[in-house]
Amino acid sequence: MAPLALLDTLLESWKAQIGPAFPGYRNHCQRMAAFTLALLPQAGDDDRRKIAIAACFHDLGIWSDGTIDYLPPSSRRARDYLAAEGLDAWATEIELMIDEHHKLRAFKDPAYPLVEAFRKADLVDVSLGLVKFGIAGDTVRALKAAYPNEGFHKTLMGLAGSWFKRHPLSPPPFIKW
Template sequence: MAIETNHPLIEEILSDWKTRIGEEYTGYRGHVYRMFNFCLALRQCSEEEKTKLAIAACFHDIGLWSDQTVDYIPPSIVQAKRYLTETGQDAWSEEIGLMIEWHHKIRRHRDDRFPLVEVFRKGDLVDFSLGLFKCGLPKSFVDEVKARIPNAGFHRFLMKGAKEWFGKHPLSPPPFMKW
């Protein structure tokens, strides 16, 4: 499978956020592309599904910067839905909203109406875990994606946020974790 490293829609969406994301931009962009590639490898997608995955990938963690909060899933959904409204794609709001809402769910997400929700959850898990969880993807593919699309400090940025959260809330899971 070809590895996507420059998708026009992803570039267009993320370019609007480059200044707000700041020094973490390269790392976040890499995360978006790695998980997008993992999603595409997990399911043979139609062009419409690829577009939905690209949009969800761009917005799934954007609340970290739009609202500067560890409880970033709700504002990420707001930003995605705003984009969908502005681009005349309101019909996708529920599905993309669910993809973002459940992307850190620990257990499998079961919803026959929207199979991309589970694909998206798995794609993010592969990257978030640095490939420890492969969700059925070949190790060689995961390694190739990681080599072609550098981490650029993204996981270091996440660990900094986790350290701050657990320093203040040592017995509570972060609000973005879903069971």
């Protein structure tokens, strides 16, 4: 699967701020965008652009704002980008894609099918492909080979570990029911 060119273009402007974690984050974003598209084979050009934008910004607050409570700053940065590009009409959907991507239960608003597909795609990637939601195992393996982990899951485990050391009985702030 070819990478989403827009996604790489958007990510490039954050490369310095993301620093050494950039290759892992870039590959995570490309994998989850591809998983989203695998779940929505009927996605058109606008949907592909929305997926690329949401993928770029979905975890960005970790680095842009230096916080594990990264959903609000990630959404804000996406909204700012959309406003600058004259794409304000997409803001609600893309913010939902970002804000709900760690939701434990399905997102059930039929007006926004990208949100649930994006949530599932992130879980496919975070689970290292153990959860597939019907995506073929060959597709998962091919995407993992094309976009190697580059330490992304190690970064996630470090963030989670630091959270649980300080808050052993509380889920991280990005988890939603």
